[in-house]
Amino acid sequence: MGLSEWLWYHKYWLPPGATWEDMKDSADMHYPQPQDLLLCIPGALLLIIVRCIFERTVALPLGRRLGVSDKLRPKVQPNATLEGFYVLLGRTPKEGDLISLAKQSDLPVKKVETWFRHRRAQDRPRLMKKFCEASWRFTFYFTSFFSGLALLYDKPWFWDHTVCWLRFPQQPLPPTLGWFYLLELSFYCSLVATLPFDVKRKDFKEQIIHHIATITLIFVSYCANLVRFGMIVMLLHDASDYILELAKMLHYMKWKWVCEAVFIVFAVVFIISRLVLFPLRVLYSTYYYFVTKFQLFLISCVINTFLMILQLLHVFWSYLIIQMIFSVILHGAKRKDARSDTEESDRSEAEDLAKNKE
Template sequence: MGVSEGFWHHEFWLPPGATWEDLKESADIHYPQPQDLLLCIPGALLLIFVRCLFERTVALPLGRGLGVRDKRRPKVQTNATLEGFYVLLGRTPKEEDLISLAKQSDLPIKEVQTWFRHRRAQDQPRLSKKFCEASWRFTFYFTSFFSGLALLYNKPWFWDHTTCWLKFPQQPLPPALGWFYLLELSFYCSLVATLPFDVKRKDFKEQIIHHITTITLISVSYCANMIRFGMIVMLVHDASDYILELAKMLHYLKWQRVCEVVFMAFAVVFIISRLVVFPLIVYYYFVTKLPLFPVSCLINAFLVVLQLLHIFWSYLIIQMIFTVILRGEKRQDARSDTEESDRSEAEDPAKNQE
């Protein structure tokens, strides 16, 4: 048996007793085909193009019209020695490095410190960029959630989860659900592709884990024809995402009161959907109603990874509610999209005075 045949062996992908012959297509019946996943490559490229177009023609003018303004940043004098250290060795030199750089540049230590502060400020993401990114994600998540809801509203298995696995895996794939599934996969592939260019958030590593886990779950569940279950999982996740992006947009607009109300709504929806609905309904029915086979065990493991991320983010959300909103402390969102260097900037009294 070749490597390809071994990888696609029905005992790995399908429940006991089922074979690929059960999923053969006909003129009237369509099942998911693994080669369909290749469409996510042009799909991701298309979404990246649409995103760039949307940010330039819609989000940026909208932000400016609503009052989003980028702060003027101090100019940095060209200095090859300091720039080389900044790029290769770090943005925040230690005291001994400052002394060495001051001697090499023939500058006072205070001027070297100021240069690095200004240089870090140049690399911080602009407010308009943050607003545009949040606007794009809000638009996609909002459209995705309510489109998915419209697609599933009249499906009996959406309301009665006990029928989700009825006649599995011989569950024909409606074209609309198939395209929706591939669109979601394309979107998360586009997010991974643009991560190096997007505003770097403090939970950057967790975001990478989340995106890779999501892409794996969507791809594997598509090949194994777990479309019904996958649609429910995606809908549960999309329920809160667009509210978070709306709260960010309001934050960048400095509409603080409205932002806090929206963020509280996000926190309630996130905790209910991720810590109650997901584990008690979605995950429970997946574990108890489906026989164990290799792919189901794999999906089960990745769902656990998602749940651990849900717990981690719920902790940050609750922490923010108590420290910022309820106590009124001036503290950055633990999930905010700020560069790591922002923390040192915020803690520097000299920078604050400037």
């Protein structure tokens, strides 16, 4: 058995009794074909190009019109010694390093410490960059969610999860659902490709795990013709994502009370969709049917494993969301995003600017 034949061996991908012969296209029926997913590569590249155009021609002018502006940051004086340490050894030197660098640069330790704070501030993403990123994700998630809802609202299996499994895996694939699947896969591939250039947040590692789990589930569920179940998973995720991006945009616009109201709506939708509907409609359904109705096969184990990874991430993010609501909104604590990308406070930056003006 060659590598390709071993990789696509039907007993790995399909329940016992089903073969790839059962999934061959006919004149009036189309089934998911793994090679279709190769289109996600040009699809991801196209979305990156569309995103760049959108951020420059739509999000940037919109942000300026809505009053989003970048704060003036203190300028960093060129210093080859300090810059070399910053690039090669670390952005936050320890006390011993500060003393050593001060001697090498013939500067007071305090000035060396200030130089590094200014240099870190210089590398922090600008407010307008964050607004543009949030605007793009809001536009995609909003369009994706309501498009998916329009595609699924009249499908009986959308309302009754037991219908998702009727005649599985011999379920014809409507062209619209196939293109929707491809669009979602292309989008998440584009997010992975742009991660090094996007705003880096505290949950960066969790985001990588989430994207990998999502891409794996989309790929595997398409190849195994679990498109019905996959559509429900994607819709449940998109239901709250666009609300979060809207809350971020309002935060960058400094519309405090509107932002907090939208964030609370996001929290409610997130918890209902991820901690109630996802376990009841997805986890229970896949576990129950794969264990009781079908004999276990490799892909069923993979799918359930990655679904559990997503659910653990849902619990982690729910904890952060609830913590933020209680500490910031209800108790009036100092506003600080649980997924913030900032390292220095705006206050210290403002103090440095004031000193420079004196």
